[in-house]
Amino acid sequence: xxxxxxxxxxxxxxxxxxxxxxxxxxxxxxxxxxxxxxxxxxxxxxxxxxxxxxxxxxxxxxxxxxxxxxxxxxxxxxxxxxxxxxxxxxxxxxxxxxxxxxxxxxxxxxxxxxxxxxxxxxxxxxxxxxxxxxxxxxxxxxxxxxxxxxxxxxxxxxxxxxxxxxxxxxxxxxxxxxxxxxxxxxxxxxxxxxxxxxxxxxxxxxxxxxxxxxxxxxxxxxxxxxxxxxxxxxxxxxxxxxxxxxxxxxxxxxxxxxxxxxxxxxxxxxxxxxxxxxxxxxxxxxxxxxxxxxxxxxxxxxxxxxxxxxxxxxxxxxxxxxxxxxxxxxxxxxxxxxxxxxxxxxxxxxxxxxxxxxxxxxxxxxxxxxxxxxxxxxxxxxxxxxxxxxxxxxxxxxxxxxxxxxxxxxxxxxxxxxxxxxxxxxxxxxxxxxxxx
Numbered sequence: 001x002x003x004x005x006x007x008x009x010x011x012x013x014x015x016x017x018x019x020x021x022x023x024x025x026x027x028x029x030x031x032x033x034x035x036x037x038x039x040x041x042x043x044x045x046x047x048x049x050x051x052x053x054x055x056x057x058x059x060x061x062x063x064x065x066x067x068x069x070x071x072x073x074x075x076x077x078x079x080x081x082x083x084x085x086x087x088x089x090x091x092x093x094x095x096x097x098x099x100x101x102x103x104x105x106x107x108x109x110x111x112x113x114x115x116x117x118x119x120x121x122x123x124x125x126x127x128x129x130x131x132x133x134x135x136x137x138x139x140x141x142x143x144x145x146x147x148x149x150x151x152x153x154x155x156x157x158x159x160x161x162x163x164x165x166x167x168x169x170x171x172x173x174x175x176x177x178x179x180x181x182x183x184x185x186x187x188x189x190x191x192x193x194x195x196x197x198x199x200x201x202x203x204x205x206x207x208x209x210x211x212x213x214x215x216x217x218x219x220x221x222x223x224x225x226x227x228x229x230x231x232x233x234x235x236x237x238x239x240x241x242x243x244x245x246x247x248x249x250x251x252x253x254x255x256x257x258x259x260x261x262x263x264x265x266x267x268x269x270x271x272x273x274x275x276x277x278x279x280x281x282x283x284x285x286x287x288x289x290x291x292x293x294x295x296x297x298x299x300x301x302x303x304x305x306x307x308x309x310x311x312x313x314x315x316x317x318x319x320x321x322x323x324x325x326x327x328x329x330x331x332x333x334x335x336x337x338x339x340x341x342x343x344x345x346x347x348x349x350x351x352x353x354x355x356x357x358x359x360x361x362x363x364x365x366x367x368x369x370x371x372x373x374x375x376x377x378x379x380x381x382x383x384x385x386x387x388x389x390x391x392x393x394x395x396x397x398x399x400x401x402x403x404x405x406x407x408x409x410x411x412x413x414x415x416x417x418x419x420x421x422x423x424x425x426x427x428x429x430x431x432x433x434x435x436x437x
Contacts, residue, residue, distance in 0.1 A: 009044075009063075010063065010065075012044050012065075014064065015045075015147065016040075018151065022068060027120075027121040027125040028125065028131070029124075032149065034150075040143050040150060044059065045062060046058045055329070066181040066183040067182060068184075069182035069184050070098070072177060076097070077102060077105060079177070080097055080175055085171075085173055085205070086235065086428070087169065087424060090168065090169050090171060090421065091166075091168035091169040091170055091171055091199075091201070092107035092110045092111055092112070092170060093105075094106040094108075095173045096172065096175065098176060098178070099185060101154045101156055105173075112166055115166070115198075119155075120155035120156055120157055120187055121154040130159055131157070133221055136219070136249065137221050137247035137249040137275075138245050138273060140245075140271075140302070142271070144215060144245070145271075148185050148187060149217075151185040152186060153184070153185055153186065156188050157188075157191075158190045160193060160198055162194045162196060163193075163194070163195045163196060164196045165196070165197045165198075166199070169200065172188055172202045172203075173203050176214070176240070177206075178207070181211040181212055181213065181239075183212070183214070184214050184215070184216075186214075187216070189219045191221050192221070192228055193222075193223045194223035195223070195224075196223070197227040198227075198228060199228075199229040201231040201233075202218065202233070203232075203235065204216070204235060204242060206236040206237040208239075210240070211239040212237065213241045213243075214241070214242045214243065215243045216245070217247065218232075218246050219247045219249075220246070220248045222249070222251050225252070226251065226254045228254075228256045228257070229257045230256070230259070231260075231425070232246075232260040232261070232270070233424075234263065235264045235428070236265040237265070238266060240264070240268075241265065241267045242268040242269070245273070246270070247272075250275070251277060252280055253281060255281070256282070257285075257417065258284070258286065258287075259286045259287060259413070259425075261287065261290075262290070262291070262297045263432055266295060269298040270300075271298075271301065272301035272303075273301070273302050273304075274301070274304065276305050276312075277306065278307060279308055280309045280310065281311075282310070282312075282313075283303065283310075283311070283313070284314075285301060285303070285313070285315075286415040288319075288429070289318045290409070290429065290432045291321065291324035291325075291356075292321040292324055292436070295324045296325045298326075298327035299329070300330075301314065302333065303330075303331070305338040306335050306338060307337075308339045308341070309340045310341060311342040312344070314344070314345040314346065315346050315348075316328050316346070317350075317409050317411065317412045318347075318349040319350050319352065319409065320353075320356035320357070320358060321352040322353055322355065323355045323357075326357070328358075328361070329361040330345045330347065330361075330362045331363040331365065332345060332373055332375070334365065334366045334371050335368065336368055337368065338371075339369075340370055340371070341368060341371040342372045342373070343373040343374075344374050345362050346375070346376050346377070347362065348377070348408075349378070349379045350380065350382060358379045360377035360379065362376070382404055382405075383404070398436070402433040409429055410426075410429075
């Protein structure tokens with residue numbers, strides 16, 4: 001039988017050539033990386049015939065794969081040090097610049113008691129005790145995730161000791177620099193032990209108009225009775241391609257809340273995989289996307305209720321202007337023995353122009369009979385009657401629209417419990433609306 005050789009795009013060929021060229025200097029065990037590389041080589045870049053990527057054809061969108069970013073120079077680090085950061089001053093911060101963890105820009109000595117932070121590359125290279133848990137929360141048959149597992153260069157491992165209660169957020173900055181497009185593959189592992197509580201805030205920052213390519217994975221693994229609030233602000237430059245994965249594995253009696261705000265990249269895909277590994281836990285996944293021009297933002301999530309007596313809530317808001325495209329794909333899976341599951345999912349979008357597009361695909365896969373699950377999706381324009389009401393009271397049309405849009409996104413923003421972070425995010429939303437005026 002003749003062997004069939006799959007056709008490769010230029011970007012796929014470049015990515016497949018990249019791993020053999022750099023694997024000798026990548027940290028950690030070689031075998032898991034090789035297995036991940038083989039999985040990517042078999043699948044290639046995702047395309048519309050892959051159901052989970054139906055509305056984000058990465059093979060067609062990614063014409064060229066950017067070369068791997070070099071370690072930042074001292075001059076570059078100096079520029080980053082003076083640059084204003086979105087969550088500056090809210091809590092101790094860790095910096096990952098162009099794919100490399102930078103201790104000189106991180107508050108390693110300012111970490112609260114009970115928190116341990118180490119660079120991922122060093123941990124993989126020395127066989128750190130927590131390094132074995134890398135890849136345990138983000139597990140999926142996904143080519144982008146496999147590519148990160150093969151090529152991840154650096155990142156951070158965070159451990160929060162049992163019973164630790166953090167009053168201020170831990171901030172992780174992903175910073176891109178330079179005027180030439182480069183690729184970065186990074187990973188963060190957060191291990192939260194029994195009874196601990198914290199807020200993790202991540203920001204993605206980059207120069208405007210530069211087509212940087214990022215593939216980032218954040219993993220959260222909790223012990224029992226842990227509480228984690230997660231916030232993600234994606235404010236990369238307008239030309240960036242940002243692929244990110246959030247993997248969460250929860251113990252029993254836990255609470256996990258996440259909010260993601262997208263405003264800037266040309267193309268972003270944020271995928272979330274949550275597994276309930278212990279009973280009586282709660283998850284709340286929320287987000288907002290403010291898009292204009294020809295921006296494309298995809299949120300795809302899978303929540304696996306693998307044990308009984310757990311609750312999940314999802315609420316996502318999209319505001320689409322110009323020719324922007326929004327995607328929401330949400331799947332709740334209820335395993336056969338996961339009785340007393342409560343899952344609710346909602347996606348809502350406002351289209352500000354005739355050329356904007358919203359793709360909604362909510363799904364339920366229920367294999368148990370004693371559950372309460374529902375999903376919904378709405379898509380439309382601003383309410384004409386309410387707009388007329390505001391204009392009749394003296395507000396110009398752009399201001400009236402901005403007020404309505406701020407209230408629309410604000411419903412999801414209210415899920416952010418930390419007031420200092422919520423204030424920053426509200427400022428980002430207001431700035432986007434002002435720019436639209």
